[in-house]
Amino acid sequence: MxxxxxxxxxxxxxxxxxxxxxxxxxxxxxxHRIVPSSPEEAEEMAHLPMTSLQRRAWWAFSIQLVLAIAxxxxxxxxxxxxxxxxxxxxxxxxxxxxxxxGVYLGMLVPAALRAARGDADERDEKVMANAxxxxxxxxxxxxxxxxxxxxxxxxxxxxxxxxxxxxxxxVFLVFMLAHSAGILVGYWFARRxxxx
Amino acid sequence: MPKAEINNVIRRLRFExxxxxxxxxxxxxxxxxxxxxxxxxxRYVPSLALAFRIAHVFGITVDEVFGFEGDSx
Numbered sequence: 001m002x003x004x005x006x007x008x009x010x011x012x013x014x015x016x017x018x019x020x021x022x023x024x025x026x027x028x029x030x031x032h033r034i035v036p037s038s039p040e041e042a043e044e045m046a047h048l049p050m051t052s053l054q055r056r057a058w059w060a061f062s063i064q065l066v067l068a069i070a071x072x073x074x075x076x077x078x079x080x081x082x083x084x085x086x087x088x089x090x091x092x093x094x095x096x097x098x099x100x101x102g103v104y105l106g107m108l109v110p111a112a113l114r115a116a117r118g119d120a121d122e123r124d125e126k127v128m129a130n131a132x133x134x135x136x137x138x139x140x141x142x143x144x145x146x147x148x149x150x151x152x153x154x155x156x157x158x159x160x161x162x163x164x165x166x167x168x169x170x171v172f173l174v175f176m177l178a179h180s181a182g183i184l185v186g187y188w189f190a191r192r193x194x195x196x
Numbered sequence: 197m198p199k200a201e202i203n204n205v206i207r208r209l210r211f212e213x214x215x216x217x218x219x220x221x222x223x224x225x226x227x228x229x230x231x232x233x234x235x236x237x238x239r240y241v242p243s244l245a246l247a248f249r250i251a252h253v254f255g256i257t258v259d260e261v262f263g264f265e266g267d268s269x
Contacts, residue, residue, distance in 0.1 A: 041237050051228040121227040122243050123234075191239065 007076050009149035009170075016141045028189070045191075053111050053124045054187050060107040061180035067100045068173050075166060084162035097169060104176040108183075123190055130189070131182030138178035142171050201265040207236045209254045209261065225249040 050058070071093050075083045083089055114120045115128040146167050150159045210216040218232040227246060234240035235250075242250070244258075251258045 037237075044233055045237065045239075048233060049229050051230050054230075121231055122246055123231050123240065124228065191234070 008153060009145050010072055010076060012148050013142060013145035016145055017138075020137070020141065048191070051121065051124060051187075053120070053127070053183065056107045056111055057180040057183035057187075060103050061177065061184060063103050064100050064173075064177045064180065067096050067103075068177055071096050071169075071173065080166055081160060081162050084165070093169075097173065100173060100176055104179070108179055127183055127186035127190060130186050131179055134182030134185055135175055135178040138174050138181070139171055142174045146170070202241045202262055203238055203265055204235060204262045206232070206250065206261065209256075213254060221250070221253065224253045 074089065074093055074096075078086065078089065083093075111120070111124075112128055115125045118125070120128070146163075150163060150167075154160070206221070210218070210221060218229045218236075222229045222232045225246060226249065231240060231242075231246075235242060247258050247262055251261045254261065
């Protein structure tokens with residue numbers, strides 16, 4: 001079904017992600033449109049100031065997305081088997097993964113710890129608590145995409161061990177990326193849902 | 197989307213207290229300005245703790261700040 005390159009799982013992952021996002025977006029926009037009751041409210045809602053956590057999540061998400069795209073391009077350009085044999089390329093990818101981890105630890109983990117201690121705004125705490133469900137969903141989609149790809153691409157011949165690091169590495173990257181994405185989705189959700 | 201059934205007079209109280217800004221109130225009660233804005237527009241229902249802190253800042257009781265839409269009085 002697929003050729004033996006990294007573009008297969010990337011395509012499946014992107015397709016599944018897009019379907020999930022479209023379905024969720026249609027459901028929410030249908031039920032949670034914001035209808036301001038006055039021009040003053042419309043103005044204030046349109047220019048709602050971002051919270052500190054929201055700004056951190058935007059920065060973390062943007063930087064980590066760029067790093068993730070760079071990693072995927074670097075690995076997919078040569079293929080997983082060739083990537084595994086190229087020590088210099090593996091070192092570059094490892095540095096990019098550590099950079100992503102640094103962004104995660106520096107920008108989101110302190111905010112998560114503050115929320116866990118109860119030192120944060122109560123909406124921030126709820127957003128942080130709900131972000132983990134987005135993380136779990138994104139990781140499941142990633143594993144599912146890899147499973148479909150590896151099963152179909154290597155049916156009957158055995159899955160090469162070179163795919164194990166990219167598999168676990170991609171799940172780790174998605175774990176970090178989905179945390180900031182979950183926070184941003186949480187704010188979007190909270191803005192449309194009046195209950196505390 | 198229907199608004200929350202819990203209404204409030206936070207905006208009026210701010211103006212009656214030396215035109216306190218949303219940022220000043222959020223600093224006093226330990227939340228973000230975004231939360232105050234959403235509260236004022238009834239797009240967020242606060243926890244009991246936050247409701248008490250807001251009432252405490254204005255020196256009044258919680259039911260003088262917040263009300264239930266179904267209440268007749």
